[in-house]
Amino acid sequence: MSISKVVSGVEEACSGVEDGMTLMLGGFGLCGIPENCIEQLVKLGVKEVTCISNNAGIDGFGLGKLLSGHQIRKMISSYVGENEEFERQMLSGELEVDLIPQGSLAERCRAGGAGIPAFYTPAGYGTEVAEGKEVREFNGKPHILESALTADFAFVKAWKGDVAGNLIFKATARNFNPMMAMAGKITIAEVEELVPVGELDPNEIHTPGIFVQRIFQGLSFEKRIEQRTVRPLNSPS
Amino acid sequence: MSISKVVSGVEEACSGVEDGMTLMLGGFGLCGIPENCIEQLVKLGVKEVTCISNNAGIDGFGLGKLLSGHQIRKMISSYVGENEEFERQMLSGELEVDLIPQGSLAERCRAGGAGIPAFYTPAGYGTEVAEGKEVREFNGKPHILESALTADFAFVKAWKGDVAGNLIFKATARNFNPMMAMAGKITIAEVEELVPVGELDPNEIHTPGIFVQRIFQGLSFEKRIEQRTVRPLNSPS
Amino acid sequence: MLDKNGIATRIAQEVRDGWYVNLGIGIPTLVANHIQKGMEVEFQSENGILGMGPFPIEGSEDADLINAGKQTITAMPGAVYFDSATSFAMIRGRHVQLTVLGAMEVSSNGDIANWKIPGKMVKGMGGAMDLVASADNIVVAMMHTNRAGESKLLPTCSLPLTGVGCVKRVVTNLAVLDIKDGAFHLIERAPGVSVQEIIDATAGELIVPSDVPEMTL
């Protein structure tokens, strides 16, 4: 009999999040971010948290909301443009920032979830990123040792999810969500559509429910677009 | 415009395989093995190959066929029971065998395809598997350093595949196939159903076509069952 | 004294609501049949399924749907398939709460040997080394003695190891034993088995409390 992960809503989902914790948040830019949980974190007013997220949202949306409330002590990200308040807090020293290559960030989350404490990658060799890290040559090429990342809570956003916590993401909204789901001690999934067990094809699931501790039907997803680029009707592709 | 990977059949697919090469073969037991390509390797009579495969087939089927023709110099596997000829060749020293933990085998293939030359794992610490390998403690627990595996050719078997080389596997026939597809310098996919591009949902693909160099419609899949376990009709589940 | 199903029945009592469980080949596989009704438990098979169900109805078996013992199986509602790297990410990453596996030898410091008899039998470790290196709860299911009547609970393993210091609990046809501080601790006797029989069949150091309850099955 499958293990139910359903909680009543975002309040129950986010219970237990405390000041000073390390949180992972899925998404790339504003695409595939856990909007409901971010709202709740703002409401809860948790402080001094470390956020692991590829980006930091934009001013006034996504993680930008936590930033403007000075709730974040440290960000671990790969790209933090598009956010003036972020830049201000970083340059003034209010916010600690650890910038790491995007591929290393993804792989470090996966490693954290997969019980691999460390691995070697060529990314960042010879740059600031390599400072203080072990360098070793493999096949005549220098690599640096990167360590696993885990989090007290991981917040992910999926398209469909079932009661057992199995998740399917849509298009490029998948991005960091599957790895962060693996790496959270407690992983919370908010989904656009929550379905009974048996409705998802077991062959089509992206994140197995074993990685998810709590799941709920998200509400009023805004799904904001950062760069709306279009071509006119009847234009050649 | 998508990149076509289609070849005419198993002969063209296996062209370029030479004596002494390292080959990866997907499958777990006889489930999800590249039957057509194995037949062709027997026909080609390539010798002294190193085979990386979780299992070694059974007497007279799967890799057992390459074994009985003494085509294999070395096997890299995790479990090789169910095969008397294998055991005979190994104990007599005709066949070199490198047994490694199943999870390390899967991860080493993935690492090979993902440009990660080495990683740490707790599996095998304190056992024969750790002999000659670096040991390092992380979080107070000893881990061993495992290196990436790659192959000159990787042979995988999928359920559906499209012209661009995108693959979908069925149920537990997925097993090692996706990681080996990543780790082959040339990856050959034989599929039960070859479809035009656009027929597979881009959200449901297990192995992106970028990892596949050649694809063809496989013929007369036997899909033998090793342990046929059933319960009678009307039995309680 | 327990038969194989008895051992499996006793091990099923170790399973807690909400746990993901990996069952090895042999006696461990039988544990699935003895889980308390209504309990939310999912079985992982390391070849790539979570939510493994019973054997298929005759005629509906599918060559593409097997467990780690290569047996044809079914999938329960809510099941999911995945590749071997993801499967061992679950195991190595400690997402599976309980591992039950067989053994040829277990030592009083928690070492386990179950994959090789030098010069005689080399089937390979399969997923066992990953499982024992990572699981928080490892229960060994085995006969207390081998076919020659020799104890399989030893001061040190004589066979090549599968893992070191990892086994927490052993359930045999004679007893339930915990391993801690370098010794076996007798926890329960199998029905009709005396403490002396267990002492006689255990080669490794055995701590016997004053009261050793009989299992309730």
Next chain:
Amino acid sequence: MLDKNGIATRIAQEVRDGWYVNLGIGIPTLVANHIQKGMEVEFQSENGILGMGPFPIEGSEDADLINAGKQTITAMPGAVYFDSATSFAMIRGRHVQLTVLGAMEVSSNGDIANWKIPGKMVKGMGGAMDLVASADNIVVAMMHTNRAGESKLLPTCSLPLTGVGCVKRVVTNLAVLDIKDGAFHLIERAPGVSVQEIIDATAGELIVPSDVPEMTL
């Protein structure tokens, strides 16, 4: 002298049939518009798509379908979506044949800087460090000089590096240059640009052959 589209047109000539190509933000993105018709090429965007198509028809844009520049896009027939770990497995594992990206500075030994101006601008490296550390073919697309008129082709980079010794070719508004043996090698002039103009705009060591053909676009 080339404009941005001119640079993109010239870089499109570097693309070979059957290649997977990653295009960075800015000028590199434009390369997609200039690929020779009928060529089998697929564009990878590191946020998780292979087979990226043009921008969507107005009104059909999807917040869940974007490229690494966060622009709404479409998917071509044969496209596939994947997670970020798989995306960088493709990149790190050298399955992508060509990477085109912008730069603030390039040095004559192939170093590149494009992610940080200390004390002023820190947007982060995004996927650039993974891309330059692994790609076999890295082409930099940029203006030859910055807004202050200073050369961006230097003996050594002054800004924090993105990667070391990795850039093979640079295409600017003035020229195509290869990097080898610690120097820039002038390969082609942009239409109407003299060799002397290129020499004047290049701060790093520049090797000029006796004949420097003009680009054919």
